[in-house]
Amino acid sequence: MDKPAMVYLLSDSVGETAEYVIKAVATQFRSPFEIKRFPYIKSIKDIEQAILMAKENSAIVAYTLVVPDLKEYIDQKSYEYGVEAVDLLEPLLNAFKKKTEEEPINEPMLMRKLDKKYFRKVEAIEFAVKYDDAKDAEGIMLADLVLIGVSRTSKTPLSMYLANKGYKVANIPLIPEVPVPEQLMNVSKKRCVGLIIRPDTLNEIRKERLKSLGITSDTAYVNLQRIFNELDYAEGIMKRIGCPIIDVSNKAVEETADYIMKVLNIERRI
Incomplete structure (x- = not known):
């Protein structure tokens, strides 16, 4: 049996919603996929460790971070290490920015705060x-x-x-x-x-x-x-x-x- 391809999911919250998105995409392919979550990403150090692991295991990196500096660091490190990295939020954020003519708040875990309420x-x-x-x-x-x-x-x-x-x-x-x-x-x-x-x-x-x-x-x-x-x-x-x-x-x-x-x-x- 083929070894499953790895997807590393980096999130500034739990990462549940992003995992559903990845699974929805993975079902469109016959090859097996395995998802590993890296929740509550807060620092450059967290990202560095995850990207290094992704390089070692030839994993795709999918991320749902909203803090611009952290997003930029993921893009930079994944490019340096030759890791495929996909920002799951950016296309939709850009669509919302265009429609509302507003800048996003860029505050992590807002959805979790709404859930708590x-x-x-x-x-x-x-x-x-x-x-x-x-x-x-x-x-x-x-x-x-x-x-x-x-x-x-x-x-x-x-x-x-x-x-x-x-x-x-x-x-x-x-x-x-x-x-x-x-x-x-x-x-x-x-x-x-x-x-x-x-x-x-x-x-x-x-x-x-x-x-x-x-x-x-x-x-x-x-x-x-x-x-x-x-x-x-x-x-x-x-x-x-x-x-x-x-x-x-x-x-x-x-x-x-x-x-x-x-x-x-x-x-x-x-």
Whole structure:
């Protein structure tokens, strides 16, 4: 069996995408190919070692570097050593430059940074679903932020909105007949926000909620005195924790989220 031809892949990141490109090309040939990755190329020394190995093994060099000095050094050394070197990004970079009339940033690992943001968002959304509405009190100590308030104070939509910004959020409903989780009384006031609302506004929201469910509004859930009692109870818990309290009456979720990040001095993640 013929010895496989070698392709040395030099990348300033992991090199996964470039490997797929090389494999796609290799499938068009009957001769066997073997790919060896050289990830996280950061210096001239890294390049020197790879080019020398490529010369010794008669390998093709394919690279996906974006730093101009390193690209120039690969071209120079591969020419000196008689090694075939192919820049996989240059043709497309030039096409983008021509189309956008912009110069590329030439910063390594930007794709990896984007991936991290994406996976952080996915993880945060999964967290918000898992720890929504006090499903599991353990989430209180794991969360970046804990939202507390009576029913229908936008805790869930606010949790999901903040999750899309990369924050792990747990939310806990405050109900007079239900003891608050022990973990809540130990949470840092810098990681907790209390949500309050005007009684009349809450009354209307709850009426609309019951109507959408086809339930009569003649229940304690919409009773004004009951609502006053719930809000008093909730505010008492919030004051014991010492957390910021935000009135969400007639506020959009986005507005409340921005206010929370400002009050708690939270940096944007995504």
